[in-house]
Amino acid sequence: MIQTDYLLIVIGMGLVTYIPRWLPLLFLSRRGLPEWFAEWLDFIPAAILSALIFPLLATTGEPRHLDLLRPELFVALPTLIVAIKTRSLAGTVIFGMVLYWIAGKCI
């Protein structure tokens, strides 16, 4: 059985997670956006993907600190080249996984 206390916490978590996902879709998909805002949104995917990946590759630990000697980072460089050369999502994902797997065996 699921405890009521637990269920309430999960429902609360669900609501505060859903609302930021929901409101922009509801409001922004219905109106014309000012040009500067459309330009700003156009930069968001590149900016946010970088902001997600770079710390994943170059930092570690709790509290976080810089660490440029991680296999994650070493594997990322050839993976990046494969992505640029092939522009293939499948090829890049499989290449990255295999290389990371081999790196794990070697270290």
Place this chain on the structure above:
Amino acid sequence: MRPGDSQEKRNDWPHAIRDGMLGAWPICLGYLAIGLAFGVIAQKAGLHPLEIGCMSLLVYAGSSQFIAVSMLSAGAGFFAIVITTFTVNLRHLLMSSSLSIYLRGLSHGWLSAFAYGVTDESFALNVANFRERDWDWRRALVLNHTANLAWIGSTVAGGYGGQFIPAGAFGIDYALVAMFICLLIFQIRGALYLVIALISGIAAVLLSICIPGNAYIIIASTAAATLGVLLKRSGLSRKLGESS
């Protein structure tokens, strides 16, 4: 009506379901690895697989679920956990804003169903697909919900016996990192995008070291995007464009 939607073939669900499900594979692979790990940790923290599945269904946000489980086992209360979850997941506000460009004119009901499935991974993949492939809201919606099912299934499976699966087999832990790297490359459509991505990434690294939590994602990306608009408007982008 969206461009391309006029073709009869694009409007039918069977094709959309097939394309959306097939398109979700890199996310499913990555979620399998993270979901099993989450299930194992949650089970060790005393959660029943049913409770794990309930959280994956109602919250569906990986990193905040890890944090919530560690807070639960530390005895944290309702408000502490809910407020932490809110701040951790606030970055989806930006992702939904960015996706809204591609979902113009969709009904409130479909938008609400779509919003549920906006994650870092589905956002990255759908934005790339809308741009590079023959993609529409139906395919994106199916991709979202396929990824969601993979997440729920793998977290529950982890709760039942994920510890028996060898960690890190076949480099599966790297699937999402490699996917993000490739999707970032797809987003670099000129010198200005490259500059903005580098600034955002370096700023995120520096901020992530200085401030706890994951506010660095929002701060770095909004600052870099703002800089992008300013540079574009100042005409610097033309100079960058000429030099590349």
